[in-house]
Amino acid sequence: MSASSISTENMSTSAVTAKESEEALRYYSATQWQLIWWRFRHHKAALFAGTVLVVMGLCGLFASFLSPYSAVNRDKNYLLGPPQMIQFWDQKGFSLRPFTHGVTTKRNPTTLRREAKVDPDVRRYIEFFAHGDSYRFLGLFKTDIHLFGVEEGYLHLFGTDDLGRDLFSRTLFGTGTSMSIGIIGVVIAFILALFIGGVAGYAGGWIDYTIQRFTEIIRVIPVIPLYMGLAAAFPKEWTTMQVYFAMTLILGLVGWPTLARRIRGQILSLRDEDYVVAARVAGAGAPRIIGRHLLPAFTSYIIVDLVISFPYMVLSETALSFIGLGLRPPAVSWGVLLQAAQSIRTIQHAPWLFIPAIFVVVAVLAFTVLGDGVRDAADPYSVSEG
Amino acid sequence: MAKFMLQRFIGMMVTMLFVSILVFIIMELPPGDYADRYVFRKYAGSGMQITESDLRNIRHELGLDKPAYVRYSKWIYGIVTRFDFGPSFAFETSANVVIGQRIWLTMAILFSTLILTYTISIPIGIYAAVRRHSIVDYSLTVFSYLGLALPNFLLALIMLYISVNVFGASVGGLFSPEFEEASWSFAKFVDLLKHLIVPAVVLAWSATALQLQTIRATMLDELNKLSVTAARARGVSEWKLLLKYPARLALNPVAGSIGFDINRIFSELPIIALVLGLPELGELLIRSFIDLDMFVAGAILLMLTFLVVVLNFVSDILLAILDPRIKLQGG
Numbered sequence: 001m002s003a004s005s006i007s008t009e010n011m012s013t014s015a016v017t018a019k020e021s022e023e024a025l026r027y028y029s030a031t032q033w034q035l036i037w038w039r040f041r042h043h044k045a046a047l048f049a050g051t052v053l054v055v056m057g058l059c060g061l062f063a064s065f066l067s068p069y070s071a072v073n074r075d076k077n078y079l080l081g082p083p084q085m086i087q088f089w090d091q092k093g094f095s096l097r098p099f100t101h102g103v104t105t106k107r108n109p110t111t112l113r114r115e116a117k118v119d120p121d122v123r124r125y126i127e128f129f130a131h132g133d134s135y136r137f138l139g140l141f142k143t144d145i146h147l148f149g150v151e152e153g154y155l156h157l158f159g160t161d162d163l164g165r166d167l168f169s170r171t172l173f174g175t176g177t178s179m180s181i182g183i184i185g186v187v188i189a190f191i192l193a194l195f196i197g198g199v200a201g202y203a204g205g206w207i208d209y210t211i212q213r214f215t216e217i218i219r220v221i222p223v224i225p226l227y228m229g230l231a232a233a234f235p236k237e238w239t240t241m242q243v244y245f246a247m248t249l250i251l252g253l254v255g256w257p258t259l260a261r262r263i264r265g266q267i268l269s270l271r272d273e274d275y276v277v278a279a280r281v282a283g284a285g286a287p288r289i290i291g292r293h294l295l296p297a298f299t300s301y302i303i304v305d306l307v308i309s310f311p312y313m314v315l316s317e318t319a320l321s322f323i324g325l326g327l328r329p330p331a332v333s334w335g336v337l338l339q340a341a342q343s344i345r346t347i348q349h350a351p352w353l354f355i356p357a358i359f360v361v362v363a364v365l366a367f368t369v370l371g372d373g374v375r376d377a378a379d380p381y382s383v384s385e386g
Numbered sequence: 387m388a389k390f391m392l393q394r395f396i397g398m399m400v401t402m403l404f405v406s407i408l409v410f411i412i413m414e415l416p417p418g419d420y421a422d423r424y425v426f427r428k429y430a431g432s433g434m435q436i437t438e439s440d441l442r443n444i445r446h447e448l449g450l451d452k453p454a455y456v457r458y459s460k461w462i463y464g465i466v467t468r469f470d471f472g473p474s475f476a477f478e479t480s481a482n483v484v485i486g487q488r489i490w491l492t493m494a495i496l497f498s499t500l501i502l503t504y505t506i507s508i509p510i511g512i513y514a515a516v517r518r519h520s521i522v523d524y525s526l527t528v529f530s531y532l533g534l535a536l537p538n539f540l541l542a543l544i545m546l547y548i549s550v551n552v553f554g555a556s557v558g559g560l561f562s563p564e565f566e567e568a569s570w571s572f573a574k575f576v577d578l579l580k581h582l583i584v585p586a587v588v589l590a591w592s593a594t595a596l597q598l599q600t601i602r603a604t605m606l607d608e609l610n611k612l613s614v615t616a617a618r619a620r621g622v623s624e625w626k627l628l629l630k631y632p633a634r635l636a637l638n639p640v641a642g643s644i645g646f647d648i649n650r651i652f653s654e655l656p657i658i659a660l661v662l663g664l665p666e667l668g669e670l671l672i673r674s675f676i677d678l679d680m681f682v683a684g685a686i687l688l689m690l691t692f693l694v695v696v697l698n699f700v701s702d703i704l705l706a707i708l709d710p711r712i713k714l715q716g717g
Contacts, residue, residue, distance in 0.1 A: 217404045220698070221691050222652035225671055226412075229687060232675035233415035315537055319657050322539060323672050338539075342661060344546050357540050365535040 036300060039377040046373020049366040056363060060176030061138075067169030068149045070133040071332045075154040075164040077105040081116045083159040083167075083352050090120060099123040100155050124150040159352035161340055170332050171356050177333040179363070181248050182313040186306055188252025189313075193259030198290045200260070201267030208264070215257045226254055227316055231325040240331040247326055251313050262305050266298040300378035308371040311364040318360055334360050391703060398699045405691050410458045413684040421445045423678055424475045465688070472681035476674065481682045485667065485689070492655075492666040495589070498582045499651055500644075502590040503597060508640065511601030512633055515609065526598055533595030538654045542588045542661045549584050588658055593647050600643070601636050608632035635709075642705045645698030652690045 030038070040046060059066060075081075084100045102122030130149030137143050149155065158167035200211040218226075230250040234243055270276060271294065279293050295302075314334075320326030321335025322342070329336060337356040340346065346353055421444045445451045449460060464470040471481040514523040562577050608614070609632050617627045656668030663669075667686050674682040 213400075214404075217401055217408070220401060220405060220649070220694055221408065221687070222649050222694065224653040224656060225668075225687055225690065228656070228672065228675050229409075229412035229683065230415070232678065232683070233412075233417075235417045311535075318537055319539070323657055323660055325672070325675060341543075342539075344543060344550060347543060347547050354540075354543075357537065360537055361535055361540070364537075365531065368531060368535060 032300070036377045040373055043373035043376060046370050046376075049369035049373070052362065052366045053370065056175055056359070056366075057179055059172055060179050063169075063172035063176045064135040065137060065145070066147050067166070067172045068130070068132060068146050068155060069166045069169045070135065071165065071170050071173045072330065073133055073166065073169070075156070075160055075166065077164070078103055078116050078154060078156065078160050079164045080162050080350050081156060081160045081164070082350075084118075084156050086126065086155075086157070090123070092123075095123070095125075098126045100126070100150065102153055124153055124155065126155070127151055158355045159350070161353065167337075167352060167355060170337055171334075171359060173332040174334045174337050174356060175359060177244070177327070177331065178314055178317055178335070178360075181244070181251065181317050181327075181333065182310050184248040185251030185255060185313040185317075186310055188248060189255035189259055189309065190302075190306060192252060192256040193263055194295075196256065197260035197263030198267060201264035202271060202286055202290055202294075204268070204271075208268075211260075212264075215260060218254075219257050223254060224316065224319060227251075227320055228323070228325050230254070231320055240327070243327055244331065247317060247320070251316060254316075255309060255313060258309060259302070259305055262301065263298075266301065267294050270294050270297055300374075304371060304375045304378050307367060307374050311367040314360070314363060314367075387706070390706060394699055394702050398695055401695050402692060405695065406462055406688060407458070409684050409688050409691070410461065412687065413680040414454065416678050416680065418678075419445070419450050420448060420473075420475065420680065421450055461684075465685075471685035471688075474674075474679055474682045476677045476679040476682070481685045484670065484682055485685055488666045488670055489689075491664070492668070494578070495582060495585050495655070495664070495666060496648065496651060498579075498586040499589040499593065500647065502586050503593045503647065504640065506590070507594045507597035507601060508637070511598045512605055512628075512636065514598070515602045515605030515632075515636075516628065518606070523602075526602070530595035530599055533591045536591075538588055538592065539657045539661045541591060542584070542658045545584045545588055546662060585658055585662055585664060589651050589654055592654070593650055596650075597640060597643070597647070600639050604636040604639055605632050608635050638705060638709045641708055642701055644701040644704075645694050648697055649694045652694065 027035075064070070081103070084103075086098045086100055088095060088098055090101070100123075102119045102124050103116050104119045105116050126148055127150060128148050129145050130151075131144050132146045132149050134142060134144040154166070156166050156168065158171060160167060161170070196211060196215075200208045227250060230253070231247070234246055238246070267290065276289060276293055279289050284292070317326060317333065318335035318338065321328075321333050322338050324339065327333050327336050334356050338354075338360075341350075341353040341357070421441055425441060425444060442451075449457060452460075461472060464472065469482070471485070473479075474481045474484050477484045510522065510526065514520070514526050517523060561574070561581060611631070614627065614631050617631060618624075622630070652668070655666070656672050658664070659666050659669035660672055667690070671683055671686045674680070674686070
């Protein structure tokens with residue numbers, strides 16, 4: 001009502017305000033989601049963080065295409081080798097086609113270690129859409145085309161690990177695993193929280209009391225040790241897939257209480273609103289009232305909570321795999337990759353093994369910033385501070 | 387007050403009961419039981435044949451053939467009456483012995499972390515709120531983001547790298563090699579403190595980040611209250627006013643969150659201990675979970691959680707004393 005009265009008032013004045021009124025009309029007739037988006041758009045940092053996350057997600061999704069090698073392809077001549085640069089010029093001059101220098105491996109006569117040496121005389125040109133290890137593209141069809149590769153030998157943008165596996169490829173695969181575990185974990189936690197928090201908030205009384213106490217008891221146990229205890233229960237003979245799903249399950253199982261508390265609180269504060277009582281009087285059942293009438297009122301807050309809880313999931317997965325209780329090789333995740341970077345000797349001898357850690361930090365930071373942005377935008381009817 | 391304390395105390399006991407049941411469930415989760423692992427470890431190397439009846443005998447000896455609730459009662463009874471946490475097959479001694487050596491170092495790390503957290507976060511949090519939009523205030527935001535985003539093991543490795551290469555400390559552990567076996571002396575104590583710095587800083591980082599935000603936010607709320615304006619109008623000096631009204635109230639949430647802080651520290655401790663090679667409970671917890679030495683794991687999990695529960699109780703009481711506005715009934 002107020003919307004129409006304001007806009008008609010504006011329309012009746014001069015041409016300058018006509019534009020304003022158009023904007024006002026647009027504002028007042030916008031849906032909640034449009035308002036949220038408009039406000040979110042102004043939060044440049046959050047927008048950037050969101051973009052970073054989308055790019056990361058796509059990298060993970062198309063890892064097998066973007067990476068030059070499979071996660072288990074071993075370059076036996078380049079064990080624990082440093083990253084190789086892509087170059088456009090060297091002492092022989094400029095080349096429009098990017099290339100990298102070849103590598104020769106010799107045994108060091110004193111240490112008896114095989115050491116890789118960059119050979120500046122050999123140029124290996126980068127090929128696009130090169131043929132390499134075969135894989136199933138998104139599980140749909142078989143192909144062996146990778147975004148890039150070199151004609152001969154190997155190209156290791158991030159170096160190799162102690163078995164000579166390409167760290168760049170493995171980091172991309174790890175990105176896919178870690179982010180998908182985080183997403184599935186958040187979804188499981190959300191479903192549990194929706195059910196448990198919904199029941200607690202809607203039923204109230206002793207059911208609410210019991211659930212609340214139970215939640216408190218779970219929250220009292222330190223989280224990582226609790227995860228460790230649950231992860232220790234995975235039988236050793238489980239396949240990678242089984243461990244993967246079990247991991248998402250325990251992340252969800254331990255992660256729900258925070259979300260449940262928010263959902264319970266919101267439902268508790270809304271369940272005696274007139275429109276809810278009306279729905280109840282009209283004969284709607286509990287699931288319909290929760291799903292159709294209560295939930296939409298605070299969806300935006302739930303999204304904020306989901307975004308915020310995501311980095312905890314990712315960090316927990318990384319931590320668990322890092323200490324050897326989460327995913328285990330041959331699975332590849334950020335935590336599994338960082339297992340190789342556990343000691344200070346690694347920093348001194350093979351610092352490139354820490355590259356996956358940069359991905360973890362960027363992902364967590366991006367989610368935190370995104371969470372801030374979404375939180376500010378989530379309540380579009382509040383007056384912003386500017 | 388007495389009624390309130392009694393209520394909280396009963397609440398604490400109930401929580402402990404449920405926590406112990408949860409911990410017992412976790413101990414029972416892995417496939418196979420203590421006898422399987424014990425026998426496997428004992429005879430795996432010697433090439434002896436183990437028959438089903440051998441297994442049955444061991445099970446019977448250890449009471450593993452009884453139903454779960456009997457085993458739980460036996461376990462908890464041993465802990466409550468004799469402080470006996472059960473056997474450790476990996477170390478071939480009782481869990482008490484294995485844990486006993488490490489518990490003091492764990493406490494040393496825990497309390498140095500807490501002290502570091504509060505001595506940094508309280509003054510700086512108050513300062514940042516009073517001088518809003520100052521350099522301190524902004525660097526605080528950056529610091530908090532970093533503290534929450536850096537995986538703590540990475541932070542530990544970075545700090546270790548700095549301390550080894552810049553300060554020339556020995557790598558990891560809690561003592562330098564020359565003090566490892568020495569008896570307690572002042573020099574050894576100083577050596578311990580030197581080694582506590584890295585784990586304490588790493589653990590305190592995220593805790594400090596959170597505390598700073600809380601203190602700053604509470605301070606900002608309190609600074610805008612009428613009581614502050616009224617005091618200012620009366621001509622109370624800025625310093626006195628600050629300490630008397632907002633700063634005092636901003637400390638309440640700190641007192642209320644001791645248990646929460648310890649929970650966080652215990653959560654991060656195992657991984658940091660692993661990276662830094664600290665011989666304390668968290669690292670032992672990881673090892674016993676990997677070896678499935680479940681009595682030791684259960685004992686540690688139970689101890690850590692009980693400490694959190696007890697300190698939650700203490701901070702509830704502390705808060706009720708500090709802040710008379712807290713309702714003393716129920717809740």
